[in-house]
Amino acid sequence: MTGFPKKVRDLIQARAKGICERCQFTNVGLQIHHRRPRGMGGSKDPDTNKASNGVLLCLRCHEMIERFRREFLYSGWLVLQGKHPAETPIWRNKQWVLLDDDGGVTEVTR
Numbered sequence: 001m002t003g004f005p006k007k008v009r010d011l012i013q014a015r016a017k018g019i020c021e022r023c024q025f026t027n028v029g030l031q032i033h034h035r036r037p038r039g040m041g042g043s044k045d046p047d048t049n050k051a052s053n054g055v056l057l058c059l060r061c062h063e064m065i066e067r068f069r070r071e072f073l074y075s076g077w078l079v080l081q082g083k084h085p086a087e088t089p090i091w092r093n094k095q096w097v098l099l100d101d102d103g104g105v106t107e108v109t110r
Helices: 006-016 059-067 069-074
Strands: 031-034 054-057 090-092 095-099 105-107
16 A cells, blocks of 8 residues: 555545634645654555545645654654554644544544
8 A cells, every 4th residue: 555545545635624723824735644654665554545534734834843753752743653643633723633444533632
């Protein structure tokens, strides 16, 4: 598995409404970020390319997450290996939510 299939990319883009899911400001240069990194050589874990593991980000937010990994691990933009993205809350739109594999979002109390 090397990346998100088209159907999953479409779910992620629809959930994000075509804007960055972190800053909510841009619709230019958007990229899909793996919350739980694939690692060197990819991953065979089926969760890797599901919608709960992907978020749509602008280049600036994507670079920040990659540069300040510890901070973004705490807020759910990154997920540790061995953890399931669908079970890991993310701080999105000023609330804790869970992302599901159907492109949905559920608010959670943390």
